[in-house]
Amino acid sequence: MKNFTNIIQIVLILAVSGLYILHFKNEKDVSVGPASHTENVGKDTNPVASGGVVFINSDSLLDNYVYFKNKKLEFESRQNRIKSELEGENNKLQRDVESYQRRAPGMTEIQRQIEEEQLMMRQQKLMQRKDELLDNLDEEQAKSSEELYDRLAKFLKEYNVGKNYQFILGFQKGGGILFANDSLDITGPVLRGLNEEYSESKP
Structure with missing residues (x-):
């Protein structure tokens, strides 16, 4: 019974670790950027000549693009539901293990064996459920990222008609572009258009 208890305790620790992974995924994956940049949003900078190179402030765009903000809220809500489900199942299993430990001395060997097998099966299902939920969350996030990219690419292709920009770059603090002249910033009009x-697309 002692070995069984040790195994269960280790598994419970692993199950809880899944919740921490989920927490740090939330901190890392859902966050938009290192800071909020809104100083150029809602107003145009100097007119940009067509045919050149322009940029969009990625941080400002994601901070103020309503579609992305709504998707972010949906994702956070999904994460919270998963976290709550795993915590609830883990706490219930923990209580049942502690209950078994208190009752075990008065049980027969067969009774102990049956209950231990049941508890082990439950913890295995909990671990499988955790992996399934986290995998689904990763897939959901990848799909949302792809949809966001497709939306931006489609809009910018239409936006560029008549302007003929050679490049529309994404500027982000800490990114590969160290300096960009504000006169090349088209974040405002692009954001309004998006x-x-x-x-208009919402029912």
Whole structure:
């Protein structure tokens, strides 16, 4: 029985570690960027000549793009539901293990064996459920990222008609571009266009 108890305790620790992984995924994956940049949002900078190179402030765009903000809230809600489910199942299993430990001395060997097998099966299902939920969350996040990219690419292709920009770069603090002249910033008009498009697409 002592070996069984040790195994169960280790498994419970692993199950709880899944919750911490989920927490840090939330901190790392859902966050938009190192800071909020809104100083150029809602206003145009100097007119940019067509045919050149322009940039979009990625941080400002994601901070203020309503579609992305809504998706972020949905993702966080999904994470919280998963975290709550895993915590609830883990706590219930922990209580049942402690109950078994208190009752074990008065049980027959067969009774102990049956209950230990039941508890082990439950912990295995809990671990499988944790892996399944986290895998689904990763898939959901990858799909959302792809949808966001497709939306931006489609919009920018249409936005560039008549302007003929050679490159539309994404500027982000800590990224590969160390300096960009504000006169090349098209974040404001692009953001307004994206939000208008999203607003019109909603039922």
